[in-house]
Amino acid sequence: MRIFDPHIHMTSRTTDDYQAMHTAGIRALVEPAFWLGQPRTSPASFHDYFDALLGWEPFRAAQYGIAHHCTIALNPKEANDPRCTPVLEELPRYLVKDSVVAVGEIGYDSMTPAEDTALAAQLQLAAEHGLPALVHTPHRDKLAGLHRTLDVIRESDLPPERVLLDHLNETTVEHATDSGCWLGFSIYPDTKMDEDRMVTLLRTHGTEKILVNSAADWGKSDPLATRRVGDAMLTAGFTDDDVDQVLWRNPITFYGLSGRLQVDTTPPPPLHQGNSILRGGE
Amino acid sequence: MLTPRTELDTRLDATARTWLDHALTEATTRQPAWETRFATAGRHCGRHNADPVRALLLTAARPDPPTLTRLYHHGSAAERRALLLALPHLDSLTPPTAALPLVEDALRTNDTRLIAAALGPYAAQHLDAHSWRHAILKCLFTGVPLDTVADLEHRARGDRELARMLTDYTAERTAAGRTTPPDLTRVQTLTGEPPKET
Numbered sequence: 001m002r003i004f005d006p007h008i009h010m011t012s013r014t015t016d017d018y019q020a021m022h023t024a025g026i027r028a029l030v031e032p033a034f035w036l037g038q039p040r041t042s043p044a045s046f047h048d049y050f051d052a053l054l055g056w057e058p059f060r061a062a063q064y065g066i067a068h069h070c071t072i073a074l075n076p077k078e079a080n081d082p083r084c085t086p087v088l089e090e091l092p093r094y095l096v097k098d099s100v101v102a103v104g105e106i107g108y109d110s111m112t113p114a115e116d117t118a119l120a121a122q123l124q125l126a127a128e129h130g131l132p133a134l135v136h137t138p139h140r141d142k143l144a145g146l147h148r149t150l151d152v153i154r155e156s157d158l159p160p161e162r163v164l165l166d167h168l169n170e171t172t173v174e175h176a177t178d179s180g181c182w183l184g185f186s187i188y189p190d191t192k193m194d195e196d197r198m199v200t201l202l203r204t205h206g207t208e209k210i211l212v213n214s215a216a217d218w219g220k221s222d223p224l225a226t227r228r229v230g231d232a233m234l235t236a237g238f239t240d241d242d243v244d245q246v247l248w249r250n251p252i253t254f255y256g257l258s259g260r261l262q263v264d265t266t267p268p269p270p271l272h273q274g275n276s277i278l279r280g281g282e
Numbered sequence: 283m284l285t286p287r288t289e290l291d292t293r294l295d296a297t298a299r300t301w302l303d304h305a306l307t308e309a310t311t312r313q314p315a316w317e318t319r320f321a322t323a324g325r326h327c328g329r330h331n332a333d334p335v336r337a338l339l340l341t342a343a344r345p346d347p348p349t350l351t352r353l354y355h356h357g358s359a360a361e362r363r364a365l366l367l368a369l370p371h372l373d374s375l376t377p378p379t380a381a382l383p384l385v386e387d388a389l390r391t392n393d394t395r396l397i398a399a400a401l402g403p404y405a406a407q408h409l410d411a412h413s414w415r416h417a418i419l420k421c422l423f424t425g426v427p428l429d430t431v432a433d434l435e436h437r438a439r440g441d442r443e444l445a446r447m448l449t450d451y452t453a454e455r456t457a458a459g460r461t462t463p464p465d466l467t468r469v470q471t472l473t474g475e476p477p478k479e480t
Contacts, residue, residue: 054358054359055358055359055362055391055393056359056391056392056393058359059359059393059394059395093321093356096318096321096322097321097322097358098321098322098323098324098325098329098332098358098360099358099360259325260325262329
């Protein structure tokens with residue numbers, strides 16, 4: 001089973017996770033820029049984070065045979081902090097990079113005017129840079145948040161077929177499907193989907209334009225959640241091809257809209273003994 | 283070695299060749315757009331051609347030290363690597379040591395691609411003895427093959443301080459029950475040989 005996790009925050013994960021992910025069949029992933037749990041206090045903190053998404057993290061991933069791409073954005077939560085919003089002016093220089101395959105995560109957190117502004121501005125940046133957008137739906141007041149999100153997308157220059165709506169569930173899937181956007185589902189304990197509900201949803205809605213991710217980060221989460229969905233699909237009678245479509249081809253088609261996706265994993269550089277990560281602690 | 287344009291052309295399709303024509307014109311005339319070309323070379327010319335294409339752009343643009351420094355610090359790991367590899371071909375640096383801070387930055391990382399790229403002929407010529415010795419130890423530590431270090435023989439010969447550092451490192455590995463990498467033995471041998479006249 002080959003797996004592409006289209007949404008996982010690897011900067012929060014260990015090398016053991018990378019090893020386990022490779023063993024589980026994960027060969028490619030996209031790491032969306034998001035908040036760190038601890039609020040940032042300046043644009044410079046974003047710059048260092050973005051640089052890690054374009055430098056160190058792909059290097060770590062390559063050590064374990066996993067292709068790493070990222071999405072870049074000011075996240076909705078920190079779009080409310082005037083200390084952070086100047087980073088919007090710096091985004092264009094990041095959005096041209098070869099391994100940036102979307103603008104994201106953007107969307108709503110508390111549905112404030114500041115979030116309206118950041119969402120609209122970044123949808124425009126996506127359109128201008130030939131990139132699709134990863135738009136997450138809010139954790140609180142999700143259905144209302146989805147409606148407001150779709151309104152902003154409709155008013156933007158970015159067509160819905162270049163938008164992936166993420167963190168969807170049973171209450172939002174219908175409206176999201178009608179919008180013409182791609183549909184993302186996060187398998188995440190307690191607050192989002194689980195693999196059995198995901199299988200039920202796939203039975204109802206089919207396997208087209210649906211992406212499944214772990215959204216694993218610094219919270220209680222599982223970087224192998226995508227594999228558990230694949231196994232649950234097979235147990236439920238889906239074919240290997242169905243699994244491949246949801247867990248590999250759909251992410252490739254969506255992020256491939258950027259024209260920048262390269263999923264043939266670069267082999268790690270030849271090393272005489274171990275590597276800098278496993279040896280660590282310098 | 284700088285890959286000549288003629289050789290690159292044999293690897294690029296017509297679209298990429300046209301893209302490179304425009305990019306080199308912009309670089310030579312230093313239109314701001316050349317810096318975007320530098321960033322996007324991988325997807326337009328193919329990831330495997332990105333290093334030589336970026337080197338050509340740099341040699342065409344002949345950036346001054348502040349521009350070069352900004353390109354490095356704003357670059358992805360792939361861009362930084364390409365810039366480090368191109369350093370020996372840049373005759374626009376005044377003083378010639380102006381790019382040393384970039385080499386030192388790369389040597390502080392744990393990214394073996396950057397460490398290896400930093401230790402080319404430019405570092406061989408300009409890096410001070412202390413930094414160079416630590417770079418050699420770092421290669422041994424992170425598994426960067428010493429074959430990638432430019433001018434290794436010349437700089438290691440007769441370097442008694444490097445010999446001491448390597449002896450201590452060997453002792454540390456032996457105490458931990460670890461093997462001694464062949465590269466360590468090799469450079470240790472070099473340090474015991476007399477320096478050659480250049």
